Amino acid sequence: MKRFLKKLKSLFKAKRFLCDSCKYDYRGACSRPEKPNAIECPDYKKR
Numbered sequence: 525m526k527r528f529l530k531k532l533k534s535l536f537k538a539k540r541f542l543c544d545s546c547k548y549d550y551r552g553a554c555s556r557p558e559k560p561n562a563i564e565c566p567d568y569k570k571r
């Protein structure tokens with residue numbers, strides 16, 4: 525059961541976009557074309 529929950533959690537996490545929690549997710553801070561739906565981003569910084 526514990527393992528199942530862990531798996532579920534990681535699946536949920538994987539679906540979220542990086543920009544949602546990125547420090548640069550505001551106007552002018554990021555000009556990447558993948559914004560706001562980046563799944564992978566070399567510039568990502570956690571807020």
Ligand code: SF4
Pocket residue numbers: 542543546547548549550554555556558559560561562565566567568569
């Ligand atoms: S730096 Fe990357 S993750 Fe952050 S807002 Fe821009 S595109 Fe999104």
